[in-house]
Amino acid sequence: MKPTIKDVAKLANVSISTVSRVMNAPDTVVKSKKTRVLDAIEELKYKPNALARGLIYKKTHTLGVVIPDIRNAYYADIIRGMEDASKKLGYSLIICNTDSDRNRLFSYLNTFYEKQVDGILYTSNPIYPDYYKELQRLNMPVVLVSTHSMEYELPSVKIDDEQAAYDAIKFLIDSGHRNIGMISFDLSDSIAGMTRYQGFVRAMREYNLEFSKDNICFINEFDHDPYAAAEELFKKAPDVTAIFTASDILAIGLMSYLHENKIRVPEDISVIGFDNIRMSRTSIPKLTTIAQPMYDIGHRAVEKLHARISGEEDDILREIVPHEIVVRASTRLIVP
């Protein structure tokens, strides 16, 4: 059995309170006893039981994170950022997959509650009224990651999706493209769907460029077939010269489709993605994309949650982190 504080006390011939003290307030113990205790701890390789401690302190130094699907490469760096920040701040991460499913989400929130996590990192999905209600009820600190809520006062960390999409389209327009297509997420997705679509529309309007519904193809973010989307878009708008996709994964799927159909990128069609996942650096051709600072988003989110947990003042409720355009080889200039 694992040694407990009792075993240490017995071995060091002191009371358990003294053992507790050398761990929590070493200065209040006389040196002679302190060394005896320290030796006993060393000999038994004693480590305090975090459950017992958590019961008293009401802190578990554990954070719960919900993610739609960890297989999506987008989350790899976010989690890495969270992990590094957590290690630094002394937290462990319980990671859960929701598949964007309400029941799974609620089930995990319940687990978090029972396990007394100190806070929750909620990723990507929108916050619906009943989600908010549940979160309120649980009464645990939350920060939204790569998503946010305008209706509710919930802290969040994300980029400016509308502006980012606008910048992508503006880049294409500045490169001489006029007939631009987009593979977008469903507009029902208020975070990655609607906003990026709006950025597209704003840029097109601003430059007085016409576009029809056929220029855009909508798909479900968490249940999509990039190939099918690419095919659909091409049937509807075969003469676009550039396509903006709402994610790099879509862009890579699109390029794969184009390659199969002997359409060259960027000679025949320029492609610009969104996210800048690792893969976009080794795709063929290398992908031009809107880069999100995924690692920083994850890192910052944990810091922000930590601040909330510690009751520190949290200056900005809805944090916007900068995006940037990374120009690689999948887009080209069109000289009229």
Add this chain to the structure above:
Amino acid sequence: MKPTIKDVAKLANVSISTVSRVMNAPDTVVKSKKTRVLDAIEELKYKPNALARGLIYKKTHTLGVVIPDIRNAYYADIIRGMEDASKKLGYSLIICNTDSDRNRLFSYLNTFYEKQVDGILYTSNPIYPDYYKELQRLNMPVVLVSTHSMEYELPSVKIDDEQAAYDAIKFLIDSGHRNIGMISFDLSDSIAGMTRYQGFVRAMREYNLEFSKDNICFINEFDHDPYAAAEELFKKAPDVTAIFTASDILAIGLMSYLHENKIRVPEDISVIGFDNIRMSRTSIPKLTTIAQPMYDIGHRAVEKLHARISGEEDDILREIVPHEIVVRASTRLIVP
């Protein structure tokens, strides 16, 4: 504050033991009280505190998983498999990144110990004597995932790496290739390095094919630059007709390098990878590869760990799961 069992007891006008009973042995409580308690629980939205329970049961229903680097796409499906199995069996997963660093690993093992996880999933890295010693000392159930140990009696789940590599080379040979190169992990990596290299050697020998040291380029798995590796191999062995890489990520990096240097795949050079990560389905060209059942490995590992935790008989200590070759577009037949 969160409601406790006391609050429920008070509201239902029974003792806390009765409340405890309706949760753990409902049949031993008379209906009238039971409904009163259930109503109180419902009204207060009471959920038992897992810390308190864990303290008594000495079970936390939490598993610790260590992974070299979660950004590596290889782990995405493994974790997904673990996640699904965990949900099914009632576990939560604490996921940690070690960067294959001893100190980080030991630090996390320590956290696992303090947090009283029920078991540990140890991924990919070899088990060194001091790791084993530490694992022994902690005295927690462990299962090795995509790695194993011949020296120690540790349960594991993985494919037969040597045979898998052999199959890859055999496939190339059967396709008419004679001058075959390999980008391998360092031989100091006894799991993914040495074994796959040995599979390569065995196949070449078996078919009486000559190969020199120049046909192989070794790199560090967790700190590599696929480009540099590709370049190095090409300088040393420019006339290979096919290359086997120890991972899909290496293969994709290699194809990117080849594309930049106007070497066509598979027309000029065939490429076969290892793993079958998602990306290999959308690479250009689509990658021929040795498929590991990552999801199953993760899933099975959790089941196996659960069996150990529950003290069930665990038939096979070192489980080997089947691999298969997935032929796509990055390899071609050579007709002499």
Add this chain to the structure above:
DNA sequence: CTGAAAGCGCTAACAG
């Protein structure tokens, strides 16, 4: 400075 005792939230005998 230090030990005894109470208590964190819950379960498990043990009487009744």
Add this chain to the structure above:
DNA sequence: CTGTTAGCGCTTTCAG
């Protein structure tokens, strides 16, 4: 069937 009591491992008054 059910309430009382004694812990699980640890921290924290409270005397001394």
